[in-house]
Each structure stands twice: as structure tokens, then as C-alpha cells.
Amino acid sequence: MSSFSLSYLKQLESESIHILREVVAEFKNPVMLYSVGKDSSVMVRLAQKAFYPGKFPFPLMHIDTGYKFPEMYEFRDAFCAKIGAKLIVEKNEEWIAKGCHPLKTGVDKCCSLLKTGALLDALRKHGFDAALGGARREEEKSRAKERVFSLRDAFGQWDPKNQRPELWDIYNTRINEGETVRVFPLSNWTEQDIWEYIKLEQIPIVPIYFARKREVIISNGILIPVLSGAVDAHKKVKSVLCRFRSLGCMPCTGAIASVATTLDEIIGEVRSAKKSERENRVIDLTSDSSMEQKKKEGYF
Amino acid sequence: MPIADKSLLRFATTGSVDDGKSTLIGRLLYETKSIYDDQYAAIEKTSKRKGFKEVDLAYLLDGLAAEREQGITIDVAYRYFETPKRKFIITDTPGHVQYTRNMVTGASKADCAIILIDARNGVLTQSKRHGFIISLLQIPHLIVAVNKMDLVNYAEDVFFRIVREYENYSQKLDIHDIVFIPVSALKGDNVVEKSKKMSWYDGTTLLHCLENIHVAADRNLVDFRFPVQDVIRPHLDFRGFAGKIVSGTITPQEEVIILPSGKATTIKSITTYDGELTEAFASQSVVLTLSDEIDVSRGDMIVRKKNLPQIENNLEAIICWMDEQAMTINTPYIMKHTTKYTRASITKIVYKIDVDTLHRQPADTFLLNEIGRVEIRTSAPIFFDSYKINHATGSFILIDPLTNNTVAAGMIRDAVRHIEDYEVDKTFDGGKSKKSSNVIRRGLNIELEDREKQNGHKAFVLWFTGLSGSGKSTIAMELERRLLGRGCRIALLDGDNFRHGLCSDLGFSSTDRKENIRRAGEVAKIFFEHGSMVLCTFISPFAKDRYFVRSLFPQGRFAEIYMSCNLDECRKRDPNGLYKKAQSGLIKDFTGLSSPYETPATPELVIDTESCSVGECVDMIEKFIISKSIVPNKDISL
Structure with a gap:
């Protein structure tokens, strides 16, 4: 009898695929946030696996600030064309035109306008009810507190003191009018897992x-x-x-x-x-x- | 070790407010070099600002500003570290505020739990509550870390007093693997490095224990259950069903049934992005295609034709209430069970459990963090197994349809059995295994616990497996005599005798062997339920069959004893002249010669009958039984 056991990377992969499938099955209009980085590349591969041999089931959305590295734009366009996913690029044009820049406006304010503001506007504009993101709990201490399915109120805000219980692999995906959900299929991956997986799967990166x-x-x-x-x-x-x-x-x-x-x-x-x-x-x-x-x- | 071969262990930590849980996790991370310099510098700064002399590793864990301000942990936090042997996911659950809600969230997926006890304070009510929740969630392994040993001068008697007290309590719970470790998280004793100050302690360190917990056997590989998540239909020629195999294994061509329609078909292929598989097993996410065009959609379940879950809409379950709003009887909540939603009302509260005393009390509602047993009626039948044998198909959540909050976590015990339910003939055709679907399975009239009390020992099954001539019967018979001397109630089920009576209609093909073992298991179960120690001596060459028998008993109440003996030696012994007959062609399918023997991968005990005498072998088994507290440890030399 074979050992019937999966290596830890394959276990993480299977867990992430399960999450991605729950999102597609239960939300009306999901989107995958695509930041061009290594975690996004891994997330895209997991989605390809989850729905194979079906088509890529949701659009990718890049919240662009205009300040990304030239190599990132090049990679983004080539990568999305290759995998056959629809790419949406959204920017806070108004503030970019006004010259919002971290050195002039301040880092926190610039981020708040060009990233958070643009993201919330874009989610509203397209009517997305679930947004998949590549954030990992290991990255940062407040992210260590996140659920896999993170409920956001009508203003996109996270209430860390009042999160829904999350039990076994049973995800409560029900939301009220105006609320959205952020979903983190890579919650349990570490930076090292990401690199090991990129190597194992030969995933293209910037x-x-x-x-x-x-x-x-x-x-x-x-x-x-x-x-x-x-x-x-x-x-x-x-x-x-x-x-x-x-x-x-x-x-x-x-x-x-x-x-x-x-x-x-x-x-x-x-x-x-x-x-x-x-x-x-x-x-x-x-x-x-x-x-x-x-x-x-x-x-x- | 190549990275791809590392295994994964999820463990939950819990303890009361000042038991030093964060410090312990900080210590594990620090000593496995999982804390980065910049993170360390940040907590060093915080420690200094708060006026501490030593760097308090606890600050590493408090991720929220409010937690750092108030010095408390509010919600579950996840941490990651690895050693050359294993990857670890820690779910750190707060022990005080909202402990049920948080613990259940944090521990529901854990392979192992660590409870911290402050050596100075001994066993507090909190430590008992945590143990109770771990037992409810059926987390297979528990480590009790007795912390702050440095503050009690590393005293042996303090540690053992706590061990005894906790064992007294945990005997009432459904926990079968408990390890006690004396540690000092602050000083690092017995966390990663063996303490020099506690030479009286001959166990392992905490990390060593975590690295070596055997989790593979905790999974259910018997009952194939595949809740359908999505239908994949890229073009007219492909229609596949995406999902995660939550238990069991499957291969193409196997006969399956789709629930709830009851339609039968076979598996055509197991499709993945990485190619088609010839076999898939629990925890893999795959796409199955079927040989026939059958209507299958999300919420359906694909199962093996001869191994069906229960299909009912009246359930008995233990629930933990998790909402500020109290539970109300007969309110239609939404139940999510596997990938299926149904309406579900709680029709009756059987009892509420006082988590401090474990007493059962009548109740008409559950408030936040309360736990108890209820009856639930669902609007459509659900396909389930009891939580005890299958966490994935035995668990559910309840959602409030108005607020959409998750209000309860539930663990199914069984279907509710009321007389009126039996009068309606269930029209579902579940294939052969439901031959007698109108026969009612009765609950036990007298609880096992009561029988055990009368017998003065626990009910237990010892399953002797090994080649013919390896010594199974000889040793079991000697053991039987010895246990009789201890006043135990014993049943010895002998494989050869079975073949003459109950199983005289069976041959030695793998199907017949499987049936033989199934019958033996069911008979053992009857004796077990009546409180006996059951000694079973069966060659039982196939791991799958042995696994099936194991699945019939509660964890910790079944031990596989592998009688290790070289084939040549067995052949030499040949007690019944069978090898001779087999060699001369008189017996076909003889284990070891013309039929395989699958050596147990993880038996509870291996007895080397080649180099040990019968007496020594029996001693070893007897010692094992005593170490598991099956029989009281008293010397009976009269």
C-alpha cells in the first residue's frame, strides 16, 4: 500500500485549490487582484490548476499607481496574454494627475489614495463581490490575524476585533448588501514555500x-x-x-x-x-x- | 531531507492569561531561527519601552495595536516555522476572552494541541475547559506543557502532582494520546534543548515531540467521500466534477453512486492539471469524470457503491454557540455542510454541558460560548458520517440568515432515531450494503462506561497480525491466561476457529479475506461494546482490511500488534503443517508464499517473536496495556 500522503507543498496547493473553487462556486462576480509579483504568479498557477481543463474563471485586476518598475508592466502584459486571462487595469487617475507621489504627498497618504482608494473604487465600479489576494499570514503581524475569507463592510474596512469564526474547511461566504469579501488562498504559505513552488512548477516571474x-x-x-x-x-x-x-x-x-x-x-x-x-x-x-x-x- | 518530503503538522496552542503561551511560541520560533533580525529588534525596543530586563518574546505574537496596548491576545494568530524534519503551522488561540469561539476556530483543523499550565498554579478550571474542547473537536494528540518550572525550582513532585491531577480529569474525556512535558519557556528548558536542571525527567523535549507525532494514521482512508464543489465544462466533450477528496481513496473504473440521486456509474478518469492519476486519496483536490451522463451539481456527493454515508434529515449533534444573539429553538438557520447548504432548525436541546464540571443540564437556549447536545432537522437530507470517524462529513456550521454571521459549529453524532421515522420506507436504493435498510440500529442500552466500571478495566482490542506460524495464537493464549489472573474480562477470537465456524463459507481470495476480517472486526466490536478486552489473532495480510477494523473502534482503544518473524523461521515452526501443504501445492493463496503480506507501517507494537521467548513477548504486551491505563497497574502476585 502506498503511503497515501502528500508532501507539505502539495498539501498547501490542494488547500488553496479548494479555496479558489469555493470562491468561484459561491460568489456572483469574483476577481483576482493581480500585483505582478511572485505571489500573484503562484496564485494564477493555482487557479489554472483548480479549474483545469476549464478556462481561467475570473478576470485579473491590477491596481496601478503608475510608479511600478518598467519590467513589471512588460511582464504583466505578456503574462496575461499568454494565460488567456482578461486583465483589468485601474488607476486613481484624478490623484495621479494631481501629482500624488510618496515623496511629495507622504508615503501613507499616497498609498491610501493610489492603492486603497483606487482599489475600493474599482471594486465598486465593477461590482465585484469577492476579491482574491495573494497576501500571506507570515508576511506581517496584522496579516497573521486574518481569516481566509475576510469580510469587509461597505467601505472595504476590516474589523479585526470582530471577525467571523472560521471552522474546518467550511467557509461562510454569505454577505449582506454592499459588503465584500477578500479571500486569501495563500494564507498558509511562507515566502520560502512560494519560491519552492515557483521552482517546482517552473512558474514565470518578473x-x-x-x-x-x-x-x-x-x-x-x-x-x-x-x-x-x-x-x-x-x-x-x-x-x-x-x-x-x-x-x-x-x-x-x-x-x-x-x-x-x-x-x-x-x-x-x-x-x-x-x-x-x-x-x-x-x-x-x-x-x-x-x-x-x-x-x-x-x-x- | 529534500524539502518536498517534509511533512506538515498543524498545532494549536492554548493556555490561560499568564501561562506564558506567547513566550513559549516565541521560544520555539527563536530557537528554530524563525525570527528575523528586524522583527527581533522591534520587540527588543518594545520590551525596553515597557521596562523589562529580558526581551519578552511574547510581543512577537501580538499582531494588533489593541493587543499590544492591553497586553492581551484578542484573536487567533497564525505562525509558521520549520525544522529539517517538518513544517509547522501554529494556531495561537487566546485562552481567556471568548475562548470557545477562538479555540474552536483555531483548533478545528489542528493535528495536535498544546495546553499550557503554570506550574505554580497547577490545574485551573481553564486548563480543564481547554482539554474538554480538544476532546470535543477530537484533536488526536494533546501535549500538556507544564510551564514556569524555573519558578518552582524544577521540582519533580510539582510536575507529577499536576500530571496526576490532569490525568484524573482527562480520563473523563475522549482524549487518547496525552504527553506531559515540564518546561520553562522563558529559560528554554525542554523546549528545544533538553534541560540540565530536570534530570529526573526522562521524556523528550517539546520540539522533539512535535517533530515525531505520527499524524498519517489519524486520517480516514477507508470511506471515500467526494463533495462536489464545481462542475468543469470547457467544451461539449468534457464534463468533470471538481472537489477535494475529504476521506478515502479512489481509482478509475470504480463503481460509485451520486448522492442524493442514488444513480450508479463508474469513475472514468481522475483529471488534474499535472496529468491523469491512477489513484487519488484523501486531501487531494482533483476533477473526476464519470462514465455516464448523469446530472451532478455542487452540493452532491460522490461515494463508493459499497460504502455509503448516512442519509438523514434528523441529526443529533454537539454544537458550540458562537453568536452574541442567543440560539432559539425552531428558527430556520442556514446549515453549510461540506459543499451543501440547507435550512436547519434546532428542534430540541438534549442537554447543555457545564464545561467546568462536565455535568449535563437541561436548557432552553444556548448563549455565546455555550456547548451542548441538540437535535436538528434539515429541510433536505444530508449525507454524513459521525464526526468521530470523519471530521469532514461530520461537521457543519450554522449561519444566521438575517445577519449572515456564523453562529454555531456543529459535530454530528448520529441520526436521530424516533420510532415514527421507521414506518416510512426509505426508497433510496443504496446498493448491496443497504440490504437490510429497515433494520434499526439500536443504541447501547448500558453505556460502555458503566460496564467498564463494573469490570475494573477499559474495553480494548488487541489485533495480532503476522504470518502463519509467527506466534499469534501462542502468545495471545498466554496473554489471555495472564489477564484472566488480573481479573479481566477477555474474549479471544482465533482466526483458525473462525474459519471453521462463522466464516466457513469463505475461501482465501482477497475478497474473501476482506470479508473474513470484516466479520472478525464486527464480532470484536460486540465484545468490545460489552466491555471486554478482545484478543484477535488473524493473519490479516492486507493493510486496508486492518485499517477497516481499526475504524470500528474509538481512537486509543485499538492496538495493532505486529508479530515480526522471518518467513524461514515461520516455515521451520510450521505448527499446523500448513507450509508443507502449501509448498506441495495443496493450498493456494498462502500468505507469505503465494499471496502477499503487507507489513504494518505503524503498528502500536512490534513483537519480535524470533529473538524473544513467549514469556518476554507477553511481558511486553502486558506492559503496553498498563502504560495505556487499560488495566490498573497493580501487582497481582498473590
């Missing part, structure tokens, strides 16, 4: 995850790419071998010094990492509970 020489300036220990336009003119530009561990907007996403040019090297690096994954994300560093605050406002 090339800036790999190390190469980049022109940066070093500010408070964070490597800021010159390309970002967020560079203080008084600081010296250096050419450093580095990569991006997680992807966000250029002005707020630092690189990390790294020699990892292959998946195996990245996995090795993640395994022995001394710092957490979002160390280079300016958005998390503004206060002790900045992520919780953003989530309460409707962020992921």
Missing part, C-alpha cells in the same frame, strides 16, 4: 527578482534604485549587485544586496535570511501598526 548590477543610492540602509526618481541628488550613486525581494512602487521599494541569479540561489538566500521579507518596503516602516491601519481602511 526578472527583477534576480540579482544584477543596478545603479542605486544607499539611504538608511535601503538600496534605492536611481531609476525610481526618488533619489536625493546629494547622495552618491553606486553600482551594486542587488535584487528585489518583494515588489511595490519604485519610490518605496528598496533592493537588497544579493548575488542570487537563479531560483536555487534565491531559495538558499531566503532560507538563511536574517531580515523579514518586507524589510525593503517603506510602507511598513512608518509606524508599529501601519499595515493594520491600512488594512482597516481597506488595503489588503
Whole structure:
């Protein structure tokens, strides 16, 4: 008799597929939020698996701030065309036109307008009742408190003190008029699981995850790419071998010094990492509970 | 170890407010190097600001601003770490406020639970409540970590006093695997490193224990259940049913039945993105296609023709009430059970359980966090197994149709049996296994507990498996004499004798062997229910058949004893001259020669009958029985 047991990666995969299928079966108009990063790539593959040999069952939606890396836009368009998914791109055009920028407007405010605001507007505009996101509990302390199916009120807000109980694999997907649900099929995955899975499944990812020489300036220990336009003119530009561990907007996403040019090297690096994954994300560093605050406002 | 081979363990932690739960988790994460420098720096800062000398790892866990402000844990938090052997998912459940709601949420999927007890305070009411909920949820393994041993001078008697007190309590619960470990989370004793200060403790560390808990046997691989999630229909030539196999295994060509329609067909293929499978098993998400065009939709269940769940709309269940609004009788709530929604009303409260005393009380409502037994009527029949043998098909939630809140978690015990229900003939044709569907299964007249009290020992089944000549009968007979001397009530079911009587109509094909073992299991069950120790000696060569027998008994009440003996040695012994006959061709399908023997992968006990004497073998088994508290440990040398 075979052992009838699944490796932990396959267990995570099966759990995520179960969640994705529940969403498609029970919501009227679900959407998958697509941020172009590695977690999104994994989430897309899981959806392909969940509905195979059927078609990709929901549109992908990218909330664009206009400040993403050029490689991300290139990758996004090619990737979505290849998998045959419908791509919706939404922006807060009004505030982008007004010149909203983290350095001028402030990081928190810029995020609130260009990401949270744009997301809530887009969900309303398209009438989406469930939005799948690639957030993981391991990433950040307030995310560690999230349910898989996270209920949001009519304003997209999260009430962490009053979450629905979530039992076994039985998800309560019922919502009242105006409410929406954020669903996190990767809740139980860690950064390392994501990379192991990308390797196992040969999932395409944006090339800036790999190390190469980049022109940066070093500010408070964070490597800021010159390309970002967020560079203080008084600081010296250096050419450093580095990569991006997680992807966000250029002005707020630092690189990390790294020699990892292959998946195996990245996995090795993640395994022995001394710092957490979002160390280079300016958005998390503004206060002790900045992520919780953003989530309460409707962020992921 | 290659990463892909690592196994996964989900465990829940719980304890009272100051038992040091967060510190313990912090310690596990810290010592397995799962805390990043920047996270550590942040909690170092917080600890300093609060005026602590040592870094309090507890701050790592409080994810919400309100939790950090008030120094309490509000809701379940999830943490992840790994060792070279295993990946771990921790669900950290708060022990005080709303503990039922939180514990049930956090622990419903756990393989194992850790209860923390403060060595200075001993066993508090809280620790008992937590044990009760773990028993209700049927979490297979429990570790009681007696913490803050550093504050009681690492005293042995303090630890054992707590062990005894907790064991006294847990005997009343349905928990079968308990381990007690003395630790100091703050100082790190017996968490990851073995403590030098407690040389009197000869057990393992907490991490070692977590790494070695055997979880594979906790799954139900017998009853194939496939609740349909979605229909996949990309084009006219493909119609597949997506879902997760929640228990059992399946292969193409197997005969199945679709519930509730009762239509029969066979599995055509098991389709996945990674190719078609020749076999699939519990916890895999797959797409099944069927040989016939049958109407199947979400909420239906695909099961094996000869292994059906119960199909009823009057259920008896234990529920935990989780809503601020009290439960009301006869209100039509919405039930979600597997992938199916139905209307469900609670028609009767059988009793409410006082979680502190375990006393049963009459009640007419349940308030937030209250637990009890109820009868429920659903608008359509649901397909279920009792929660005890199948968590996935035995659990449900209730939803308030007005607020859409999840108001209760339920665990099904059985169908409600009222006389009037039997007069209506169930028209459902469930195939052969329902040959006598009008026969009523009666509950036990006298509870097992009462019989055990009278006997002075627990009911238990010892299943001896091994090749012919491996010593099963010899050792079982000696053990029987020994247990009789201890005043036990015993039944010895001998495989050979069965073949002469009850099973004289059966041969030795794998189907007949399966039936032979099934009958043996059912007979053992009757003796078990009457409080006996049942010794069964059957070659039982197939793991699946042995697994079936195991599934008939509560966890912890069945032990597989593998009589390990080399084939050559068995052949030499040949007590009944059977090997000789088989070799000369007089017996076909002889286990070990012309028919396979599947060695048990995880027996409770392996007895090496080749190198041990009969007496030594019996000693070992006797010791095992005593260690499981089946019989009281008293010397009977008169």
C-alpha cells in the first residue's frame, strides 16, 4: 500500500485549490487582484490548476499607481496574454494627475489614495463581490490575524476585533448588501514555500527578482534604485549587485544586496535570511501598526 | 531531507492569561531561527519601552495595536516555522476572552494541541475547559506543557502532582494520546534543548515531540467521500466534477453512486492539471469524470457503491454557540455542510454541558460560548458520517440568515432515531450494503462506561497480525491466561476457529479475506461494546482490511500488534503443517508464499517473536496495556 500522503507543498496547493473553487462556486462576480509579483504568479498557477481543463474563471485586476518598475508592466502584459486571462487595469487617475507621489504627498497618504482608494473604487465600479489576494499570514503581524475569507463592510474596512469564526474547511461566504469579501488562498504559505513552488512548477516571474548590477543610492540602509526618481541628488550613486525581494512602487521599494541569479540561489538566500521579507518596503516602516491601519481602511 | 518530503503538522496552542503561551511560541520560533533580525529588534525596543530586563518574546505574537496596548491576545494568530524534519503551522488561540469561539476556530483543523499550565498554579478550571474542547473537536494528540518550572525550582513532585491531577480529569474525556512535558519557556528548558536542571525527567523535549507525532494514521482512508464543489465544462466533450477528496481513496473504473440521486456509474478518469492519476486519496483536490451522463451539481456527493454515508434529515449533534444573539429553538438557520447548504432548525436541546464540571443540564437556549447536545432537522437530507470517524462529513456550521454571521459549529453524532421515522420506507436504493435498510440500529442500552466500571478495566482490542506460524495464537493464549489472573474480562477470537465456524463459507481470495476480517472486526466490536478486552489473532495480510477494523473502534482503544518473524523461521515452526501443504501445492493463496503480506507501517507494537521467548513477548504486551491505563497497574502476585 502506498503511503497515501502528500508532501507539505502539495498539501498547501490542494488547500488553496479548494479555496479558489469555493470562491468561484459561491460568489456572483469574483476577481483576482493581480500585483505582478511572485505571489500573484503562484496564485494564477493555482487557479489554472483548480479549474483545469476549464478556462481561467475570473478576470485579473491590477491596481496601478503608475510608479511600478518598467519590467513589471512588460511582464504583466505578456503574462496575461499568454494565460488567456482578461486583465483589468485601474488607476486613481484624478490623484495621479494631481501629482500624488510618496515623496511629495507622504508615503501613507499616497498609498491610501493610489492603492486603497483606487482599489475600493474599482471594486465598486465593477461590482465585484469577492476579491482574491495573494497576501500571506507570515508576511506581517496584522496579516497573521486574518481569516481566509475576510469580510469587509461597505467601505472595504476590516474589523479585526470582530471577525467571523472560521471552522474546518467550511467557509461562510454569505454577505449582506454592499459588503465584500477578500479571500486569501495563500494564507498558509511562507515566502520560502512560494519560491519552492515557483521552482517546482517552473512558474514565470518578473526578472527583477534576480540579482544584477543596478545603479542605486544607499539611504538608511535601503538600496534605492536611481531609476525610481526618488533619489536625493546629494547622495552618491553606486553600482551594486542587488535584487528585489518583494515588489511595490519604485519610490518605496528598496533592493537588497544579493548575488542570487537563479531560483536555487534565491531559495538558499531566503532560507538563511536574517531580515523579514518586507524589510525593503517603506510602507511598513512608518509606524508599529501601519499595515493594520491600512488594512482597516481597506488595503489588503 | 529534500524539502518536498517534509511533512506538515498543524498545532494549536492554548493556555490561560499568564501561562506564558506567547513566550513559549516565541521560544520555539527563536530557537528554530524563525525570527528575523528586524522583527527581533522591534520587540527588543518594545520590551525596553515597557521596562523589562529580558526581551519578552511574547510581543512577537501580538499582531494588533489593541493587543499590544492591553497586553492581551484578542484573536487567533497564525505562525509558521520549520525544522529539517517538518513544517509547522501554529494556531495561537487566546485562552481567556471568548475562548470557545477562538479555540474552536483555531483548533478545528489542528493535528495536535498544546495546553499550557503554570506550574505554580497547577490545574485551573481553564486548563480543564481547554482539554474538554480538544476532546470535543477530537484533536488526536494533546501535549500538556507544564510551564514556569524555573519558578518552582524544577521540582519533580510539582510536575507529577499536576500530571496526576490532569490525568484524573482527562480520563473523563475522549482524549487518547496525552504527553506531559515540564518546561520553562522563558529559560528554554525542554523546549528545544533538553534541560540540565530536570534530570529526573526522562521524556523528550517539546520540539522533539512535535517533530515525531505520527499524524498519517489519524486520517480516514477507508470511506471515500467526494463533495462536489464545481462542475468543469470547457467544451461539449468534457464534463468533470471538481472537489477535494475529504476521506478515502479512489481509482478509475470504480463503481460509485451520486448522492442524493442514488444513480450508479463508474469513475472514468481522475483529471488534474499535472496529468491523469491512477489513484487519488484523501486531501487531494482533483476533477473526476464519470462514465455516464448523469446530472451532478455542487452540493452532491460522490461515494463508493459499497460504502455509503448516512442519509438523514434528523441529526443529533454537539454544537458550540458562537453568536452574541442567543440560539432559539425552531428558527430556520442556514446549515453549510461540506459543499451543501440547507435550512436547519434546532428542534430540541438534549442537554447543555457545564464545561467546568462536565455535568449535563437541561436548557432552553444556548448563549455565546455555550456547548451542548441538540437535535436538528434539515429541510433536505444530508449525507454524513459521525464526526468521530470523519471530521469532514461530520461537521457543519450554522449561519444566521438575517445577519449572515456564523453562529454555531456543529459535530454530528448520529441520526436521530424516533420510532415514527421507521414506518416510512426509505426508497433510496443504496446498493448491496443497504440490504437490510429497515433494520434499526439500536443504541447501547448500558453505556460502555458503566460496564467498564463494573469490570475494573477499559474495553480494548488487541489485533495480532503476522504470518502463519509467527506466534499469534501462542502468545495471545498466554496473554489471555495472564489477564484472566488480573481479573479481566477477555474474549479471544482465533482466526483458525473462525474459519471453521462463522466464516466457513469463505475461501482465501482477497475478497474473501476482506470479508473474513470484516466479520472478525464486527464480532470484536460486540465484545468490545460489552466491555471486554478482545484478543484477535488473524493473519490479516492486507493493510486496508486492518485499517477497516481499526475504524470500528474509538481512537486509543485499538492496538495493532505486529508479530515480526522471518518467513524461514515461520516455515521451520510450521505448527499446523500448513507450509508443507502449501509448498506441495495443496493450498493456494498462502500468505507469505503465494499471496502477499503487507507489513504494518505503524503498528502500536512490534513483537519480535524470533529473538524473544513467549514469556518476554507477553511481558511486553502486558506492559503496553498498563502504560495505556487499560488495566490498573497493580501487582497481582498473590
